[in-house]
Amino acid sequence: MCASLGLMICAILTAGWVDTPPADPLRMFGDYSAPVFSMFSAIFAFLALSSRLTEPAGRPMTLLTSGLSLFLLLLAAVLPAVTDLHMHEAAIPAVAGACLMIQRSAGIALLPARGDRSGLPEAAGSVGLAAGTGSLWLALDPAVFPIAFATALLLSWPCLFDGINAFADRVFYRAAAAAGARDLAPGAFPAVTRARHILVDKAAIMSGPDLMVSNVMAFNNEPRTLLAVAASAEAHATHPVAHALRQLAVQWRVALRTPDRYEPEPGLGAVALLGGQTVVLGTPDLLKRLQIDSFTADAIARSLEADGKTVLRVAVGGRVVGVLGLEGTLRQDAGVAGRALRNEGLEPWLHTNDSLKTRQALADMLGMKTPADAVPGETAADTSLRLFEPGECLVLSLSADRQALELFEAAPSVPERDDEVRPIAVSDCEDIGAFPALKALASRRDQLALRARRTLLALWAGCGVLGATGLLSIFVAPIVFGAALAALLLYARISVAGAFPAPRRNQESQ
Template sequence: MAFSEAVASMKLLQIFGNHSALFFSMFSAIFALLALSLSLNTPIGRPLTLFTTAVSALLLLATVALQFFGIPTASAAMPALAGAFLMALRAFGVMILPPRGDRSGLKEAGCSLLLSFLVGVAWWLVDPRSVPAGASACLLLSWPHLIDGINAFADKVFHKAALAAGARDLTPGAFTKVARARDIVIDKAAVMSGPDLIVTNVMAFNNEPKTLLAVAASAEAQSSHPVAVALRQLAAQWHVAVKQPDRFEPTPGLGAVALLGGQTVVIGTTDLLKQLKIDSFTADAIARSLEADGKTVLRVAVGGRVVGVLGLEGTLRQDAGVAGMSLRNEGLVPWLFTGDSQKTREALAEMLGLETLEDPMPGESAQEAALRNFQETAPLVLSLSQDRASLELRDCYPEKDGNNEERAPIAVSDTDDIGAFPALKALAMRRNLLAVQARRLLTGLWVLAGLGGALSILPMTGAPVVFAICLVILWGFARFSIADTLKRSVSAA
């Protein structure tokens, strides 16, 4: 059917005379803008919404210009009708699939605009009267209404699978951040079975071990640090009296300094003793053998002289090593963060199959260490929650304004089971693949629909049908892609 016949056969309402289509399109655009107000007020989704609005306005102006130059009403109304449908379908798209900030959709929209321009040029060479209808139909049917919401749809579908795998409280965009990460920094507390430390070695140089323990436990009497708790517990078991220090000054990441009985007592790492200019050569030689076993070693100095060494260790989670291997299998390089000495870090990392970070800075957190060690990438940081009931996953990347405060977690495990996060990485990669494949499939569908409209194979009023078909394709694609994951989760339960 020729375009002139197709356009002439359209029955337009004549409530406002020859300008019925124009008024209808204007009111439709206004109502669509009201529905899109939230999208316009937030950076996410704004680019494609503004571009759609601008193109719709140009189509309305094109109708005004065509009517001004005496083009038949039915043909001149086509751009305005296309603009009305563009705005309405964009409003529905934003409502059904809220956009994500990881894709603007401007590239695909620009290609749609270029395709409609080429169709207009082609029709100008064949039949100039068919240019408005052909170009408008091509633009409307090829417009990527849902392109920036595909990731949101994938998130909705994969969220159920993530819950079944043991993750909860996923933030918008969590799957994208997990999928793009190549490194994960694991805080030592996340691989320990509990907060408790055990004092395994009390090595006094010139005094009895009980005397050394009494000094250390008394110096840490006012602290709630796990090291202090372990010292007080052993003191109670050995029936050693614990006194209150006259002054206590903790040094995060290094140790503590206390005033006990008129003497300064220092408990901490070799770095703390170096800062205080206390010779720890003998203690360091003894500490190496303990650190090689993955123990935390602290030096004890009284009155500026080292009097002994303390060795402490915790219990590693049984699944920590397996989780490290699973993370590697999913394409993540796991790094261990701990404030222990280099020997202790290397021993623990070897036990767990993890990589070791550079020497941590005094008092540095896992997120700060990740920012310092991975300045060009965006690693993940896995740490234990403050209530020690679950594990928290954070994305880590430097802010442009230099504000690198700790961010809210993008995912939280249902328990303190570290095994939930390799499954989350697998889901994120599968979800990413789904989004890419769905984007390619829908882009191809939009191009075919646009060409079908340009050749009058598809009517302009078929745009809502194409929109619905896209939703059905997305739903079927996503359900098929996670069917195996859900089946395995149910079987495991």
Template sequence: MFSAIFSLLGLSFSLNTSVGRPLSLVTTLAGTGLLAVSTVLLLSGPASPETNAPALAAAFLMVLRAFGVVLLPPRGDHSGVPQAGWSVLLALLAAGAWWWIFDRAQAPVALAAALLLSWPQLIDGINAFADKVFHKAALAAGARDIAPGTFTKVAQARDILIDKAAVMSGPNLMVTNVMAFNNEPKTLLAVAASAEAGSSHPVALALRELASQWQVALKMPDRFEPTPGLGVVALLGGQTVVIGTTDLLKRLKIDSFTADAIARSLEADGKTVLRVAVGGRVVGVLGLEGTLRQDAGVAGMALRKEGLVPWLFSGDNPNTRSALAGMLGLELTEDPKPGETAQEAAFRCFPDTAPLVLTLSQDRMALELRQAVAPEADRPDAGNTPLAVSNTDDIGAFPALKALAMRRNLLAVHARQVLSGLWLCAGLSGASTLLPLSAAPVLFGICLLVLWTFARFSVADTLHRNE
């Protein structure tokens, strides 16, 4: 009885967390019930081995559960409460059969053995064992910094929104078209590059690089106001300079009809097109493009093969986005809202499916996989922790991560079936008094061995390919 009570201290951290609490609480109640049975038997007559059996089973039950939550911390994928209910029912039926049909003295032993040997000690920790092995396989595939719960979230996802920046071969853009309406191209470039002289945005860097190549002198703007997702407004030499999309010009009531007609042919080639207006009048068009990753299209097909529908997120004009999606074999989402991030767009377009989002990190040195969630009022940073990260040249790590997550789920189903079969056979053997209570630790070890075998062999081929 003291063993059962002290084991409760080991379960305290499991009882204080939502994950793992259901089965730990039910285990505590079952152990308390067994102790109560032994107490009643002791008060009703002299002590005997049959009298001690329920208390001994309670001690084993609590100790093994304490070891279980330490060795295989519950992941929350399966509570185990339904299986525990079946164990209680089996134990009650066994005790009733011995009491009414066979030997009444053996009823407490049958009750204790059936409950202990059929108890689903590890059922809510099956995926913890899988995570340890699959984590190594994911690292071998190129994924790193894998957050807890990643495999479950990736396995359940059906859509993935891919930011345009994540499929570019590098962070740099290149100015390919400088089309001035009334002035020389160098004059248009000087105005645009000067307006963006103090910015670190990739567009500004591309303009300044071309200005350096053309040996164009630049000036610092008197005022600079970026508008995320739309462009910039600057004050240069007493005149207002606007560089951005059609939406920005419409917001400022600047007519861009001529520029839009020219831009359509550039956007059809997948280029980013910016209009340049000085003093409220459009004076030219800039065309920029980056280099697409050679493996971007392959990664999109690999994601489809693993059951994910890849969608493109880009703040470009609809024509540009359509051209890029066609090149990469990606689906198109609804038009993004001004200044909207990829994660915000994913939640807006797929509010009920918890899609994944693949973006470039802020330092532009890594690819980050996140889950789109609604920012909570008290947690504005919700969803900011990446599920997994890879180097920019390892975009294939994410299709591999999805494949591993699906394989892990299949492993959990098969392992649960095997363990449930073992517990049922052991419970029936205990109910018939063929197995003693001391067989419980041996059964616990066999279950651990089964889980290790399942997990190891399910990723053996993946580990072998990457070694």
């Protein structure tokens, strides 16, 4: 970049616009010194961008800028031969072409493009303005054509446009970290802005990973016998229900056996072979699928489910022998987080594989909604895709190591890809309030990007028009570039401070 700027200065000194003694020794290429120095300046600026061309983000704008820069350099070389323009007048497009490449290189270095906005429509407007200007001056005064055309194109060129969103993200990353959200993915803020619903997995709103067995209700045997059968069937399982059963077995000093076979049914329960008999622990859906009558157990379970407890039926040899009630401690701030999410425009939904009555009881406690047509064993991601359009719903769940909360953007699975779905944001388990704050920050970030785009487009368009009329020269291009950066920084400070609050959405429309 320093070499490119140095060559640009040489081009200006040798163009004849500035009468300085040191300029004569620099005219090593004679009358073509200014275009040649401009050409080398553009080449060095392009080399600084060459490593970025392998990345899709920013490549369209960079290639278009390079093409226009080459066109201006060729125009400067052709004009003296086909017109009566002096070389110092014909050199203006060459200097403008070099400036285009320098500004693009500096813009990419300061605001790396992310790729969601190419800037090509805005660039097309700049080209249209310059072409209209050139055509008009060709008809009125051909001698003014190269100056007006090059100046209008340079001053109206949106060199920073495709980096505005990435800049807005970077500004708000620190604010999100202060609110408790970390490890934000590149598209986290746009994903949160688009979403209108959030599906909260039950594990994410529990105060800890452990469940507690609160009810052991045996029909024909002692509760200890029922616990021994259930805990033995789950002797080697690793899910929270198995841990709770084994923990109570230790407290009751119940001896456990090892099952001969264990087949988990995710979201439904498990089937084990213990002492030659089939033991089933699970929901009514699992028992119904295995054609086991659970009418008596269902009647007993209703009162437990009304309290928001997880109820498991235990069947041995095809007959239900008891009911287990399990419960965990809900986070005290879970209900507050649900209201905060709704205030920020996200409708919270509760996902759990419990029975409908248990789901409704928990949802009422937390002020959330629950899907009425839940599919047994369905994951939170599958539920969100079944209920909502892609991009409309986020999923909040507990991490696999149960040490963090993870926010995902629900998207259809692609069988051909083995890539692991990664969260767009993560927080500590105690920072569930980070996600309502993230939604608020995403709205402010969206306002920042929108206002910045409008302001910069107005700045570039105004300067382009002034350059086309001759009121501004190409020498103000660095000033326009600096003014664009200053506008971005000013909007960033105001937006983070909350001076651009996002308009409240009409809750009835959601």
